Amino acid sequence: MSGPSxxxxxxxxxxxxxxxxxIIRLAHDSFVAYPTPxxxxxxxxxxxxxxxxxxxxxxxxxxxxxxxxxHVDHAFASVQRIDRDVPYGWLIQNIHSVGASMFFxxxxxxxFRGLYYGSYKAPRxxxxxxxxxxxxxxxxxxFLGYTLPWGQMSFWGATVITNIxxxxxxxxxxxxxxxxxxxxxxxxxxxxxFSLHYxxxxxxxxxxxxxxxxxxxxxxxxxxxxxxKSKADTVAFTPYATAKDLFATTLFLILxxxxxxxxxxxxxxxxxxxxxxxxxxxxxxxxEWYLLPFYAVLRAIDFNIGxxxxxxxxxxxxxxxxxxxxxxxxxxxSKVRSMRYRPIARQFFLIFVVVCLALGWCGGQNPGKILLxxxxxxxxxxxxxxxxxxxxxxxxxxxxxxETAAATRASLTQGGAAMVMIQRLNATDASVTxxxxxxxxxRTVTAATQDELEAEIQHLKxxxxxxxxxxxxxxxxxxxxTVTTFSQILTLYYFLFFLVILPxxxxxxxxxxxxxxxxxxxxx
Amino acid sequence: MLRTLAISALxxxxxxxxxxxxxxxxxxxxxxxSFESPVGSYDMAAxxxxxxxxxxxxxxxxxxxxxxxxxxxxxxxxxxxxxVLNHETGEEEPHFGPPHHGGRYVDVTExxxxxxxxxDYQINDIDPSTGQPIERPGRVSDRFRSPFPNEAAARxxxxxxxxxxxxxxxxxxHGGADYIRSLLIGYSGEQDGVLYINRYxxxxxxxxxxxxxxxAVPYEDGSPTTVxxxxxxxxxxxxxASDPHMEERKRLGLxxxxxLFALAGLLYLAxxxxxxxxxx
Numbered sequence: 001m002s003g004p005s006x007x008x009x010x011x012x013x014x015x016x017x018x019x020x021x022x023i024i025r026l027a028h029d030s031f032v033a034y035p036t037p038x039x040x041x042x043x044x045x046x047x048x049x050x051x052x053x054x055x056x057x058x059x060x061x062x063x064x065x066x067x068x069x070x071h072v073d074h075a076f077a078s079v080q081r082i083d084r085d086v087p088y089g090w091l092i093q094n095i096h097s098v099g100a101s102m103f104f105x106x107x108x109x110x111x112f113r114g115l116y117y118g119s120y121k122a123p124r125x126x127x128x129x130x131x132x133x134x135x136x137x138x139x140x141x142x143f144l145g146y147t148l149p150w151g152q153m154s155f156w157g158a159t160v161i162t163n164i165x166x167x168x169x170x171x172x173x174x175x176x177x178x179x180x181x182x183x184x185x186x187x188x189x190x191x192x193x194f195s196l197h198y199x200x201x202x203x204x205x206x207x208x209x210x211x212x213x214x215x216x217x218x219x220x221x222x223x224x225x226x227x228x229k230s231k232a233d234t235v236a237f238t239p240y241a242t243a244k245d246l247f248a249t250t251l252f253l254i255l256x257x258x259x260x261x262x263x264x265x266x267x268x269x270x271x272x273x274x275x276x277x278x279x280x281x282x283x284x285x286x287x288e289w290y291l292l293p294f295y296a297v298l299r300a301i302d303f304n305i306g307x308x309x310x311x312x313x314x315x316x317x318x319x320x321x322x323x324x325x326x327x328x329x330x331x332x333x334s335k336v337r338s339m340r341y342r343p344i345a346r347q348f349f350l351i352f353v354v355v356c357l358a359l360g361w362c363g364g365q366n367p368g369k370i371l372l373x374x375x376x377x378x379x380x381x382x383x384x385x386x387x388x389x390x391x392x393x394x395x396x397x398x399x400x401x402x403e404t405a406a407a408t409r410a411s412l413t414q415g416g417a418a419m420v421m422i423q424r425l426n427a428t429d430a431s432v433t434x435x436x437x438x439x440x441x442x443r444t445v446t447a448a449t450q451d452e453l454e455a456e457i458q459h460l461k462x463x464x465x466x467x468x469x470x471x472x473x474x475x476x477x478x479x480x481x482t483v484t485t486f487s488q489i490l491t492l493y494y495f496l497f498f499l500v501i502l503p504x505x506x507x508x509x510x511x512x513x514x515x516x517x518x519x520x521x522x523x524x
Numbered sequence: 525m526l527r528t529l530a531i532s533a534l535x536x537x538x539x540x541x542x543x544x545x546x547x548x549x550x551x552x553x554x555x556x557x558s559f560e561s562p563v564g565s566y567d568m569a570a571x572x573x574x575x576x577x578x579x580x581x582x583x584x585x586x587x588x589x590x591x592x593x594x595x596x597x598x599x600x601x602x603x604x605x606x607x608v609l610n611h612e613t614g615e616e617e618p619h620f621g622p623p624h625h626g627g628r629y630v631d632v633t634e635x636x637x638x639x640x641x642x643x644d645y646q647i648n649d650i651d652p653s654t655g656q657p658i659e660r661p662g663r664v665s666d667r668f669r670s671p672f673p674n675e676a677a678a679r680x681x682x683x684x685x686x687x688x689x690x691x692x693x694x695x696x697x698h699g700g701a702d703y704i705r706s707l708l709i710g711y712s713g714e715q716d717g718v719l720y721i722n723r724y725x726x727x728x729x730x731x732x733x734x735x736x737x738x739x740a741v742p743y744e745d746g747s748p749t750t751v752x753x754x755x756x757x758x759x760x761x762x763x764x765a766s767d768p769h770m771e772e773r774k775r776l777g778l779x780x781x782x783x784l785f786a787l788a789g790l791l792y793l794a795x796x797x798x799x800x801x802x803x804x
Binding site: 247 | 589590696726773781785792794804
């Protein structure tokens, strides 16, 4: 792709160096002469922003590490000291925490770009997989970093995430203890999380180098998805792509700075300003916004699937939702790269984007929250006045209990009892209370949630309780469309998109007319 | 068709979300604090009064362990002292906060107000000559004195409830200063056992007795000594305590954004210039 090197050293020194370490030649070929498709749009500028984000995070992180203390008693206070007393510590700390969000914002756009324009297809499979590895490392690094301020959300987020690893069969518990460095999140956890949080960004930097290398080998994809065929299709990276990247990156920095200087806490959670307290679980435990979609997938699986219990099912689904990206190049069967020429795929892609956003919303909500109005009702029957009689019954054996109870109930009802209550005491014994005579009463209560319904029932019981020995309660619990139900539908679409829609659609869809070359529609 | 479906699904989700956004506590009352706007600064007189209320009322139960007395007199603090030359008398006069022009910042170690505040407190220390625990008057470098030696002692003195540290309380609560102010004025006067009814507290019942009483803290500047005024002042002070660099942050932000906008403009022109001969 890059072709033969066009670098010519001009001075004696550069000629000397070029014979010994052709590093200037490498830089020239990679970032100056490197041919880029001339039709790249602004979606292609996020790579530059991401490189900048990585540098910003590493530089600000190194400075923060000079002041941060990874100790359960001092971590929170050391972050406070950075914010209050370290010269411009507040600025560096804001840049680092907002920077994490900006990094993820840019990487998500970068990934959706790749998805839309088919940048994962041959010959860019390795480039795509390296990108997936970078993303996975970013997720881990972001999670580890969120633990370090040792606030409530840090502590409990780490507890939840390490807990779910315990769901892995056989080795789960060992892994959990190994990662935590003990039975619970404590000093050893904080120490190793800090160590790894410092290490992983450099691993990311290494994989980024491979990512860029792979990019320069296969060349950039472009909005048409048509490969570069001649020199007419391309322009030199510098100054053309450089100028565009610089402009777009500056716009990105404006957004970045707006958050750093005017909304530094907008993307965080208030609870993380409360020091970690292992004895007090916060009312809601949520990860940072960029992990919310995966959190929703984790919690969507609230049912057992055969031998897989809901907890393990959730973990599998969560890891699969990232894992499926790795095999995407072999799932999409379409010969056409860019969805610009795939009218049907484009619609499904737009839904996919909305689904991802909706999953993020679900991840931040209480999973039991009811989304569509439902009416919970209960009918209470009781008898006012009348004679109350209590007797004990004993079944001959445990298996005959139901039979005996039914017979007792039938005989009492025949004898004129208006209501019968059987309270089982153990395997064979029960206490039977019956009311005969009196006035049968019935009332129905309704509510919008189960909790409210129980409160209504209790309220009614309290109201008439003094005059009546017992109630029979028939609850009518409707199907409710909750955040979990919504997450399940969204999760289903997420996986359908990759595992069914893309493989089948690629074979059946009639694509639009793809231009022969990049230059043709551009210069026409 | 698919697109219509997607849009209607989104709209349905949005409506459902709004319809069921119920919460157990009442939403905090919105107060027009001076620091809320992107260019807003602290009402330093309110921060000073709020500190007074904290000192005389809140600090008997609530620690502020991340703050030191010196923070009160550092640039951006409520007692930051500047000496300003009065051109009529030719003498230097003290001024809290940076004056409009001129003025010489008085280092916090020389600041008589902060020194006096600090020395009002007795701080636990170790006598360097005997090694025995002693109490000595506070210095500007000392952290705010905590009312209790540890959490257990704090709980024991407060019926089992732990009065939270107030250093970053406005960041640690949804609703921030509005919430703190609302909470302080939200008591109904009723009690449920040892708890007090407060409509802004999650769950509606709070262990803290109504802390503010009209007229309890005398103000020298003539501000009304009402519960409402105390609550507003304390909320303002605690906002400063949570975010002491806010004014500097907003000032610097303005410069950075102005620079970035100018740079973006220039880079856009450069980009246009570079690409002018190339179709794309």
